[in-house]
Amino acid sequence: MTTATDLALGSESAAVGKPRRPRGPRQHYAKVGLTPLWLLTPAGLVIVALVGAPIVYLIITSFTDSNAFTLNTGQFNWVGLKQYTTTFANVDFWWALVRTVLFTAAMVGGSVLIGMAVAQMLTRLGTVIRYIVTVVLILAWAMPNVASSQVWKWLFEPGFGVINWLVTQTHLFGNTLDVNWPQNSSLAFLCIWLLIVWQAVPFIALTVYAAQTQVSPDYVEAARLDGASEWRIYWSVMLPFLRPTVMLMTILSIIWDFNVFNQIWLISQGGPNDATNTLGVYTYTQAFVSNNFGGGAAISIITTILLMLFTSFYIRSLLRSGEDL
Amino acid sequence: MTTSVPGLTYVSPLRRRKRRPWLISIVAILFCIVWIFPVYWMVNTSFKPISDVLTTTPLFFPTHFTFDNYSAAVGQTDFLQNLANSVVVVVGTVLVSTLLAFFACAALTRFRFRGRRTIMVIILAVQMLPTVALLVPTFLVFGDLDLRNTLFGLVVAYVASVLPFSIWVMRGFFLGVPVEIEEAARMDGANNWRILWSVLFPLVAPGVISTSIFAFITAWNEYIVAYTFLSDQTNYTLPIWLASFSTPRTGTDFGGQMAASVLFSLPVVIFFLIIQRKLVSGIAAGAVKG
Numbered sequence: 001m002t003t004a005t006d007l008a009l010g011s012e013s014a015a016v017g018k019p020r021r022p023r024g025p026r027q028h029y030a031k032v033g034l035t036p037l038w039l040l041t042p043a044g045l046v047i048v049a050l051v052g053a054p055i056v057y058l059i060i061t062s063f064t065d066s067n068a069f070t071l072n073t074g075q076f077n078w079v080g081l082k083q084y085t086t087t088f089a090n091v092d093f094w095w096a097l098v099r100t101v102l103f104t105a106a107m108v109g110g111s112v113l114i115g116m117a118v119a120q121m122l123t124r125l126g127t128v129i130r131y132i133v134t135v136v137l138i139l140a141w142a143m144p145n146v147a148s149s150q151v152w153k154w155l156f157e158p159g160f161g162v163i164n165w166l167v168t169q170t171h172l173f174g175n176t177l178d179v180n181w182p183q184n185s186s187l188a189f190l191c192i193w194l195l196i197v198w199q200a201v202p203f204i205a206l207t208v209y210a211a212q213t214q215v216s217p218d219y220v221e222a223a224r225l226d227g228a229s230e231w232r233i234y235w236s237v238m239l240p241f242l243r244p245t246v247m248l249m250t251i252l253s254i255i256w257d258f259n260v261f262n263q264i265w266l267i268s269q270g271g272p273n274d275a276t277n278t279l280g281v282y283t284y285t286q287a288f289v290s291n292n293f294g295g296g297a298a299i300s301i302i303t304t305i306l307l308m309l310f311t312s313f314y315i316r317s318l319l320r321s322g323e324d325l
Numbered sequence: 326m327t328t329s330v331p332g333l334t335y336v337s338p339l340r341r342r343k344r345r346p347w348l349i350s351i352v353a354i355l356f357c358i359v360w361i362f363p364v365y366w367m368v369n370t371s372f373k374p375i376s377d378v379l380t381t382t383p384l385f386f387p388t389h390f391t392f393d394n395y396s397a398a399v400g401q402t403d404f405l406q407n408l409a410n411s412v413v414v415v416v417g418t419v420l421v422s423t424l425l426a427f428f429a430c431a432a433l434t435r436f437r438f439r440g441r442r443t444i445m446v447i448i449l450a451v452q453m454l455p456t457v458a459l460l461v462p463t464f465l466v467f468g469d470l471d472l473r474n475t476l477f478g479l480v481v482a483y484v485a486s487v488l489p490f491s492i493w494v495m496r497g498f499f500l501g502v503p504v505e506i507e508e509a510a511r512m513d514g515a516n517n518w519r520i521l522w523s524v525l526f527p528l529v530a531p532g533v534i535s536t537s538i539f540a541f542i543t544a545w546n547e548y549i550v551a552y553t554f555l556s557d558q559t560n561y562t563l564p565i566w567l568a569s570f571s572t573p574r575t576g577t578d579f580g581g582q583m584a585a586s587v588l589f590s591l592p593v594v595i596f597f598l599i600i601q602r603k604l605v606s607g608i609a610a611g612a613v614k615g
Contacts, residue, residue, distance in 0.1 A: 035432070035436065035517045036431075036435075036436035037432075039428040039429065039431050039432035040428070040429055040433070040444075042424075042425045042428060042429075043425040043428060043492065044429070046484060046485055047448075047451065047485065047488060047489065049485075050463070050481065050482070050484075050485030051451050051454070051459070051485055051489075053462075053466075054459050054462035054463050054466065055454075055459075055462070058459070058461055058462040061461065066465070071465075071468065074469075118356070121349065121352065121353060124349045125349060125350065125353050126350070129350055129353050129354070130353075132353075135598075136356075136357045136360050136361045137360070138594075138598055138601050139361065139364050139594060140360055140361070140364065141597065141601075142590070142594040142596075142598070143363075143364065143590050143593075143594070144545070144589060144590055144593055145546065145548075146546065146548045146564045146567050146568050146589070147367075147567060147586040147589050147590045148363070149568075150567060150568070150570070150582055150583075150585075151363050151364075151366065151367045151583070151586055152363070154366070154367075154370065154579050154582065154583060155363060155366060157579070159379075160378070160379045160380070160381075160383075160579075162366060162383045165383050177381075198360070198363065201360075206601070255452075255453050258455075259456065259457075261456065261457060261549055262548050262549060265549070266568055280455060280457050283455075283457045283458070283461075284457050284460075284549075287457075287460070287461050287464075288460075288464070288553055293461055293464075293465065296461050297461050297462070300455065300457060300458035300461055303455055303457075303458060304453075304454060304455060304458050307455065308453065311453060
């Protein structure tokens with residue numbers, strides 16, 4: 001943040017052109033020269049002190065055996081790469097990783113596909129119904145996830161939960177009234193998947209819909225005059241326009257879903273038998289339940305690097321695009 | 326639970342009338358019923374007396390309307406105490422993060438200097454860090470600084486997590502303000518400080534409001550940091566209150582729990598309805614350009 005040495009007043013519109021070398025008489029920018037520095041300092045200090053420093057501290061911690069004892073006495077030992085080798089040798093870690101990747105793929109796939117379908121549906125609705133659908137979407141989106149997790153537990157409650165009752169009414173699976181979703185390996189996942197997708201679809205649908213309204217209907221008309229089928233029009237005409245938006249939604253969903261914690265923690269606590277124990281939950285239990293801070297730190301760093309690898313191509317395309325940041 | 330849209334097709338308004346508009350409308354209505362159901366069930370349960378909550382055949386419409394669950398949730402728990410804690414934390418986070426984001430955006434958009442691009446990339450990358458990853462070091466450091474079990478410590482942690490996104494969103498509003506206005510003010514002899522407050526601030530006010538609401542929602546909803554940091558029940562914020570909700574009634578009090586969920590969600594839902602359009606366009610404009 002303190003590299004802001006070569007300062008000059010922005011005389012051209014900030015949205016156009018590349019950063020250019022400042023020109024003009026020296027005393028001109030000596031007068032205003034330090035303004036951006038002190039404007040940036042408070043925010044910079046907060047980010048450096050509360051994001052930068054903790055990352056450094058996290059890396060240091062991952063090379064120690066910090067645990068509950070350290071918490072009380074402040075004493076710890078340097079153990080080198082032991083936390084990393086222990087983590088990589090631990091089969092629980094690999095299962096958590098596989099689970100997280102599969103969960104993320106299922107959640108991202110589900111929410112992006114349903115979101116796109118809903119966006120397409122919105123373009124075909126009359127004003128009144130579209131308004132109603134929008135309000136419904138916002139209500140689902142706006143629910144704080146602690147509250148929605150509570151609602152979910154009540155919906156899927158064994159004995160008196162309404163979902164079990166509804167499933168029983170379909171007569172497809174027999175009497176399911178007493179099924180305990182969070183205590184069944186695959187149903188716990190389905191239950192959490194439904195919650196995440198339910199809350200993720202609105203943002204994706206509204207954003208893709210906003211992008212769709214920007215596409216000129218002329219293209220669609222032209223394709224239709226040429227005899228293209230409706231599916232073909234969506235695939236070959238609409239989708240290329242939507243690609244940047246859909247890409248962005250996918251990347252954001254990957255980041256968010258990879259890091260999902262609250263819903264899993266509140267509904268199943270990673271259980272039963274670790275069936276929903278994703279990397280986030282695994283890290284949390286290592287660090288704050290077993291008080292193995294060194295191990296938790298090592299897993300955190302591995303997770304962060306993995307996430308960065310998953311999303312690096314997006315960051316790189318942002319950098320390469322030459323957008324004037 | 327899935328929603329099927331038969332034929333993902335775009336139909337121009339002219340043609341729509343000739344085709345079957347009722348079909349897609351029926352699909353839309355079914356979608357709404359499925360999607361709103363959890364919210365409806367929460368509200369429905371919250372107004373039922375205990376005897377109507379636990380029934381073998383669920384009651385889909387409230388027959389004995391009552392506010393008992395709400396009075397239990399407010400009166401028989403630590404609601405008021407925890408609400409006060411939440412308000413303190415939220416107000417602190419909103420004020421500090423918005424002010425810092427405002428200054429930072431002024432520097433990042435109105436001035437050109439070396440390293441500006443790097444700063445924006447860092448701000449973008451920071452948003453990808455898993456919360457749990459930052460939780461380990463902040464937990465240890467805040468413990469050393471005696472900040473862990475305090476509301477002040479919570480504000481500090483929340484400002485750090487909100488700030489990058491606030492800068493990202495507010496920046497878009499700053500970019501929309503023409504530089505000429507600023508230059509005109511400078512010609513008239515206004516100094517930087519004066520330009521910042523009397524010229525820029527009113528022009529980016531919508532951005533300030535959006536950013537504040539975003540910070541409000543994040544701080545109001547945040548669970549895991551508060552859950553890990555706070556050990557005294559008197560310091561609990563509302564998300565912890567809701568997650569560990571219990572009333573003196575016997576068994577799990579689902580009616581009270583749903584009433585508590587409604588109380589907790591209401592402010593956020595209201596603000597979401599206000600800010601929704603700006604959040605969608607703000608995020609999209611900030612990142613789609615690439």
